[in-house]
Amino acid sequence: MQMVELNGITVHYADQGDPNGAPVVFSNSLGTDFRLWDRLLPHLPKGLRLIRYDTRGHGLTGAPDGDYFMGDLVTDAAALLDHLGVKNCIFVGLSIGGMIAQGLAAERLDLVRGLVLSNTAAKIGTPAMWQDRIEAVRKGGIAALEAAILERWLSPRWRQENPVELAGWRHMLCRTPVAGYLGCSAAIAQTDLFDSTARLTLPTLAIAGSEDGSTPPDLVRETADLVKGSKFHLIRGAGHLPCVEQPEEYAAVLTTFLEEQGHV
Numbered sequence: 001m002q003m004v005e006l007n008g009i010t011v012h013y014a015d016q017g018d019p020n021g022a023p024v025v026f027s028n029s030l031g032t033d034f035r036l037w038d039r040l041l042p043h044l045p046k047g048l049r050l051i052r053y054d055t056r057g058h059g060l061t062g063a064p065d066g067d068y069f070m071g072d073l074v075t076d077a078a079a080l081l082d083h084l085g086v087k088n089c090i091f092v093g094l095s096i097g098g099m100i101a102q103g104l105a106a107e108r109l110d111l112v113r114g115l116v117l118s119n120t121a122a123k124i125g126t127p128a129m130w131q132d133r134i135e136a137v138r139k140g141g142i143a144a145l146e147a148a149i150l151e152r153w154l155s156p157r158w159r160q161e162n163p164v165e166l167a168g169w170r171h172m173l174c175r176t177p178v179a180g181y182l183g184c185s186a187a188i189a190q191t192d193l194f195d196s197t198a199r200l201t202l203p204t205l206a207i208a209g210s211e212d213g214s215t216p217p218d219l220v221r222e223t224a225d226l227v228k229g230s231k232f233h234l235i236r237g238a239g240h241l242p243c244v245e246q247p248e249e250y251a252a253v254l255t256t257f258l259e260e261q262g263h264v
């Protein structure tokens with residue numbers, strides 16, 4: 001287990017692969033932790049340094065009470081990369097992780113040389129939608145929303161064919177600290193990265209899932225279009241978590257991007 005105290009919280013991370021390899025960093029979505037990437041990593045080329053961490057409020061990372069701000073989440077990611085001596089990584093972020101990716105590239109371009117914006121956007125939902133969600137979780141816990149969330153995360157076909165694994169994702173979601181879920185929901189509610197993302201010029205790949213009920217393909221494409229020269233890839237048949245449903249295709253498109261950047 002790898003833990004470090006940063007920015008006032010304990011951060012849980014995994015630094016795997018080749019310690020001298022080109023770094024690829026992974027940032028998870030709301031209600032998951034760094035096991036989000038478990039099915040993907042075995043399909044990536046050897047020789048990379050693969051760093052994953054649990055976002056503030058998730059997994060084994062600290063989950064303070066109160067609203068979080070996107071700036072906190074970006075500072076957490078930057079502090080971890082500084083701690084690990086990582087520069088010039090390719091940063092892969094899914095959903096809120098993709099917002100962190102956009103914020104990090106805007107604030108600390110010395111750390112990042114390319115972005116993978118997976119199932120994310122410059123702005124996700126509306127403040128009113130997030131306030132409703134926050135109130136529902138305060139009242140009934142995450143379990144009150146669990147069925148609807150899983151429907152957005154994973155396609156009907158995958159859920160039907162993988163009932164046992166589906167139970168694991170349900171457990172991960174429902175065991176997310178409520179303070180962490182609420183804190184990160186507040187951060188998403190307050191975030192609109194349109195202006196700063198429109199100023200980004202680094203190589204960017206956007207990935208969407210055709211069945212994604214949280215960040216539908218058109219929303220992901222809109223954000224990709226903000227970054228000049230970005231690429232867009234649609235994974236057909238996958239929901240909000242395509243790295244879980246279709247890890248081979250996800251790995252293939254990510255590997256092509258890494259090769260194009262001379263990162264492998």
Ligand SMILES: O=C(O)CCC(=O)CC(=O)O
Pocket residue numbers: 028029030031094095096097124149152153188213214240
């Ligand atoms: O997944 C995220 O990080 C936020 C987007 C979202 O709404 C996820 C969900 O459907 O619960």
